[in-house]
Amino acid sequence: MTGMAVGRAVDLTKLYGYVDLHCKLEEMFDIQGELCSTLKKWQVVYADEEDDMMLVGDDPWDEFCNMAKRIYIYTYEEAKQLAPKATKLSRVNSSHESVTPQSGSDYPASFANADC
Template sequence: KSSQRSPSESQSKQTRTCTKVHMQGVAVGRAVDLTRFDCYDDLLKKLEQMFDIKGELCGSSGKWQVVYTDDEDDVMMVGDDPWHEFCSIVRKIFIYTSEEVKRLSPKNKLVVEDGKCSNVDADVPAASEEQSSAVGPSS
């Protein structure tokens, strides 16, 4: 058998349509078909609807921030890249509280400035889907 991929296999690798989305504190992830959206605003509105957080991603509340991992597990803020470039490189999307993004930043070498993150040298994704924001007794 040949180890080379057919053109259609290579093409499907480049443009994946369904992307997993995980929200902090929500046990079950969801998936979005990025081909159904034309811009970040459309995506954010859909995420608000899916996770029942209307106005908390697009609004000025600043409660939640959306980050994503790419093929190299680099963690970046949604909106930092042109839309079509984002669609071709995104692997997973994560919705975290602003506090969680700031808390995770030093560990993952993300630089947070004015609500924006830029990846300096992240070796690890921002968090795994197993992490939770559950609050309980510390002892």
């Protein structure tokens, strides 16, 4: 997966929260169990309208759905280097997967620290 830029779309209105999003991304990129794992192999981040990059899961689900314009999957080490002590990430060129969310969700936040 590293080194590929992939433009795929995810309809956030069909998902109920961050766990669903992680499961959908795992399915799309054939990395089942790797986003929800405690091994921390991958980190999911998103870009908002101003191209600021933020960690997925830091905002309530409905706010995330309205703000996210692009979703990226970085290796955990790449994400850690981007912002070791902050949730706001600097924009960098890196090996990553990208997904374009289709937002507009009316679903309530349903984040849970559960496996997919």
